[in-house]
Amino acid sequence: MPQVFKRIVIVGGGTAGWMAAAALNHYLKDQSTVVTVIESSAIGSIGVGEATIPNIVQFNRNLGIDEIEFIKATKATFKLGIQFEKWSVTCDKFFHPFADYGTTIDNVEFHQYINHMRASGHNASLKSYSFACVLANYGNFAQPHPNPPSPLADYAYAYHFDAGRYAAFLKNWCTARGVEHIDGLINETKLRVDNGFIKSVVLEDSTEISGDFFIDCSGFQGLLIEKSLQTGYEDWSKYLLCDRAVAMQTKSVGEPDPFTRSIAHDNGWQWHIPLQHRTGNGYIYASRFQNQDSAEQQLKNNIIGEAINEPRHLRFTPGRRLKIWNKNCFAIGLASGFLEPLESTSISLIQTALAKLLTFFPDSSFNQADIDEVNRLHNHEMENIRDFLILHYKLSGRDDSEFWRTCRDMEIPATLQHKINLFKSRGHIVMHENESFEKSSWLTMYNAFGVIPNRQDPRAELVSTQLIASKLSQMQQSIDGAAKQAMSHQQFIDKHCRAPQN
Numbered sequence: 288m289p290q291v292f293k294r295i296v297i298v299g300g301g302t303a304g305w306m307a308a309a310a311l312n313h314y315l316k317d318q319s320t321v322v323t324v325i326e327s328s329a330i331g332s333i334g335v336g337e338a339t340i341p342n343i344v345q346f347n348r349n350l351g352i353d354e355i356e357f358i359k360a361t362k363a364t365f366k367l368g369i370q371f372e373k374w375s376v377t378c379d380k381f382f383h384p385f386a387d388y389g390t391t392i393d394n395v396e397f398h399q400y401i402n403h404m405r406a407s408g409h410n411a412s413l414k415s416y417s418f419a420c421v422l423a424n425y426g427n428f429a430q431p432h433p434n435p436p437s438p439l440a441d442y443a444y445a446y447h448f449d450a451g452r453y454a455a456f457l458k459n460w461c462t463a464r465g466v467e468h469i470d471g472l473i474n475e476t477k478l479r480v481d482n483g484f485i486k487s488v489v490l491e492d493s494t495e496i497s498g499d500f501f502i503d504c505s506g507f508q509g510l511l512i513e514k515s516l517q518t519g520y521e522d523w524s525k526y527l528l529c530d531r532a533v534a535m536q537t538k539s540v541g542e543p544d545p546f547t548r549s550i551a552h553d554n555g556w557q558w559h560i561p562l563q564h565r566t567g568n569g570y571i572y573a574s575r576f577q578n579q580d581s582a583e584q585q586l587k588n589n590i591i592g593e594a595i596n597e598p599r600h601l602r603f604t605p606g607r608r609l610k611i612w613n614k615n616c617f618a619i620g621l622a623s624g625f626l627e628p629l630e631s632t633s634i635s636l637i638q639t640a641l642a643k644l645l646t647f648f649p650d651s652s653f654n655q656a657d658i659d660e661v662n663r664l665h666n667h668e669m670e671n672i673r674d675f676l677i678l679h680y681k682l683s684g685r686d687d688s689e690f691w692r693t694c695r696d697m698e699i700p701a702t703l704q705h706k707i708n709l710f711k712s713r714g715h716i717v718m719h720e721n722e723s724f725e726k727s728s729w730l731t732m733y734n735a736f737g738v739i740p741n742r743q744d745p746r747a748e749l750v751s752t753q754l755i756a757s758k759l760s761q762m763q764q765s766i767d768g769a770a771k772q773a774m775s776h777q778q779f780i781d782k783h784c785r786a787p788q789n
């Protein structure tokens with residue numbers, strides 16, 4: 288008879304480990320299963336990963352976490368999207384909002400009208416029809432209304448938060464609800480002789496901790512999924528050239544932007560993440576083209592504000608674990624793979640992996656069909672994100688360094704080429720199963736990188752440019768008026784969720 292687990296062991300107490308513990312504790316609360324988190328304070332967690340995408344809001348909400356309490360505890364700010372600077376040869380900067388543009392008219396997508404207007408010689412800029420873009424441009428913030436009176440105000444937001452504080456916040460939340468916490472260094476994993484499943488982990492002091500199901504949140508090394516089970520890793524560095532990072536925190540200067548900044552450089556790009564108490568900065572680069580010392584100098588030359596810690600260097604191999612679920616081990620977070628932080632997808636992948644785990648939650652029979660389906664879904668999801676990230680580099684148009692020329696000339700996956708071809712054909716935006724980014728995100732990129740459909744949608748051409756121009760003008764005015772009236776991001780924080788200064 289299949290049995291409910293007695294103990295689930297989570298290895299790792301970074302963002303992934305504590306998010307996993309919180310979700311399992313919450314959703315398994317009526318079962319007798321004990322959830323144990325083992326982490327090593329001597330190793331610590333990676334300490335980066337501070338920009339998110341909107342599904343984090345729902346993750347906290349589903350757990351019943353109070354938003355204001357969370358924001359104060361993690362010194363978070365709000366994020367309406369990402370401002371890309373020096374990425375495209377067609378514009379100095381552009382904004383990727385968590386929002387749609389305009390509204391569908393007569394079942395025809397909004398951007399088809401914009402194409403039609405442009406082809407007819409009118410100057411129509413997409414960003415003016417996204418409330419989030421305009422709000423961000425003013426440096427303002429407002430929370431979306433659950434039932435917006437106008438679809439133009441339909442947008443989402445995410446957070447920038449202090450990763451260490453988020454893990455600590457969840458740790459308190461979990462341990463107060465019965466999650467067991469062990470601080471100890473694992474130096475051995477024991478496998479069952481009969482089936483190769485994980486039997487236990489052994490700590491430095493020889494304590495052996497057995498479990499029925501193991502969640503590997505041990506970071507890049509994949510202590511269980513790779514070191515013990517040798518699951519394998521698919522390296523995507525031929526598509527995503529950046530494989531190093533240097534991170535540094537600085538004192539805040541001025542009011543926080545309600546967005547992440549991503550600034551392209553000759554051999555990679557730099558992030559700027561404003562929190563309430565400090566700013567997170569980092570530079571992601573390709574080690575084929577730049578060495579560590581030069582990368583560190585590059586970051587130091589481009590940060591604003593006084594540094595508050597020493598630069599931290601990180602190495603990674605963009606790619607994915609071949610399976611996130613192997614036998615009785617499920618890998619989440621960096622242990623399951625890492626692409627790069629360009630669109631802040633890693634924490635979101637923690638969430639979606641947890642969602643799949645909960646949907647296909649095993650018992651002691653470990654049904655292989657369920658395991659295979661989770662791996663299939665996850666692989667699709669990673670491929671879709673990979674393609675979206677590659678698009679940024681491939682279409683940038685920059686050719687001012689070897690790095691950018693390599694990006695321009697590199698082969699891209701057939702799945703991405705197919706999408707680009709269809710957009711070029713007539714503005715079709717193709718969506719696959721398990722996409723993390725909406726059509727509007729793909730549209731943002733095509734638009735910013737100057738990819739223009741060769742033909743127009745005949746349905747959009749049926750509407751006169753005069754009528755479209757008048758609708759566009761109304762939309763623009765209503766968006767601009769509402770965005771201008773909103774509070775500044777700083778005022779919003781001060782009024783609703785200012786963190787104590789400690």
Ligand SMILES: Cc1cc2nc3c(=O)[nH]c(=O)nc-3n(C[C@H](O)[C@H](O)[C@H](O)COP(=O)(O)OP(=O)(O)OC[C@H]3O[C@@H](n4cnc5c(N)ncnc54)[C@H](O)[C@@H]3O)c2cc1C
Binds near residue numbers: 302327331333471506
């Ligand atoms: C440069 C960079 C920038 C990033 N930026 C973003 C971003 O903006 N947004 C985003 O969503 N994601 C980002 N990420 C990814 C994000 O940092 C991770 O997804 C997130 O922090 C989760 O990490 P983790 O918990 O999997 O691993 P870690 O934080 O590395 O945690 C590993 C845990 O395992 C424990 N451990 C390891 N070995 C042992 C052992 N032998 N015994 C006991 N315990 C052990 C450690 O103590 C630690 O608690 C970024 C990543 C990098 C590299």
